[in-house]
Amino acid sequence: MPELPEVETIRRELSQALVGEQIYSVEVHRPSVVHEDPTDFSRDLEGCFFQQVDRKGKYLIFQFSQGPAMLAHLGMSGKFILDRTSDPTLQTHDRVVFTLKDQRLVFSESRCFGFLERTQDVANHPRIKRLGFDGLDPNLKPHDLKQAWGKSNRSIKTLLLQQSPIAGIGNIYAAEILFGAKLHPETLGKNLGDQALTKLIDETRRILSLALEHNGTSISDYRRVDDKTGEFQNFLQVYGKTGQPCPVCAKPISRSVQAQRSSFFCPDCQKI
DNA sequence: AGCGGAACCTGTCGGC
DNA sequence: TGCCGACAGGTTCCGC
Numbered sequence: 165m166p167e168l169p170e171v172e173t174i175r176r177e178l179s180q181a182l183v184g185e186q187i188y189s190v191e192v193h194r195p196s197v198v199h200e201d202p203t204d205f206s207r208d209l210e211g212c213f214f215q216q217v218d219r220k221g222k223y224l225i226f227q228f229s230q231g232p233a234m235l236a237h238l239g240m241s242g243k244f245i246l247d248r249t250s251d252p253t254l255q256t257h258d259r260v261v262f263t264l265k266d267q268r269l270v271f272s273e274s275r276c277f278g279f280l281e282r283t284q285d286v287a288n289h290p291r292i293k294r295l296g297f298d299g300l301d302p303n304l305k306p307h308d309l310k311q312a313w314g315k316s317n318r319s320i321k322t323l324l325l326q327q328s329p330i331a332g333i334g335n336i337y338a339a340e341i342l343f344g345a346k347l348h349p350e351t352l353g354k355n356l357g358d359q360a361l362t363k364l365i366d367e368t369r370r371i372l373s374l375a376l377e378h379n380g381t382s383i384s385d386y387r388r389v390d391d392k393t394g395e396f397q398n399f400l401q402v403y404g405k406t407g408q409p410c411p412v413c414a415k416p417i418s419r420s421v422q423a424q425r426s427s428f429f430c431p432d433c434q435k436i
Numbered sequence: 437a438g439c440g441g442a443a444c445c446t447g448t449c450g451g452c
Numbered sequence: 453t454g455c456c457g458a459c460a461g462g463t464t465c466c467g468c
Binding site: 237238239240277335336383386425426 | 459463464
Binding site: 257 | 437438439440441442444445446447448
């Protein structure tokens, strides 16, 4: 599911619901998603209070009153569900269940690409250390992109998916950002000048913010913690629109494959 | 050093 | 109806 706007939507909802809550018990139903001995994982978290829920790129970071923090990545299909009913029936893809005072927090992941991982030192965790500026970080400047991309022969589409120097963009928003910036996905990053880089940064912020205002994009799996959908799918210009008219020039949207991922673009509006 | 591709695992959909 | 291949919002690792 989840790129920056979806993860941030979930972060806000979880923060609201969890801070100050105590974990009564933890059940791990799919050991491979916790990246450590599930018995240790459960035992250590039981009794802890949620203190803060942060985010960097597509990672959620849970801070507790004591002990290590917990990183969560939702992979392709991961969800956090807040279940306030008293029905403890397990759904097929429920991997980890945290029982709190009056609710259960369920980590559900059909494809098992997502995971929960505890760490004593978030900032130095290799997965976090690798990330560049968060996609909404106002400090990102054209110079940073130039420095990172200057010697690379990769296309701009591939570079946007790297999570460094910009973190949080995935396949949907890469398509929408490049359409907004009028850049063909196969343009080489190193060929972009100051003007194009500035436009790219502006569009990144504009699209991610707009998507966040609409609570993210629900194409198939993505749901908010209360099972509501996001609404940004109603605003997509090119992602998944192969053959449909470009909203600007009405030529059909093209699809190609780059680095094993689909790219969607207008062959007329987006130039190399 | 940097690149493309395979791998991780599961589900859905369309064609035959 | 059943089987098979293509495709899916992500990340890491392994050769070349």
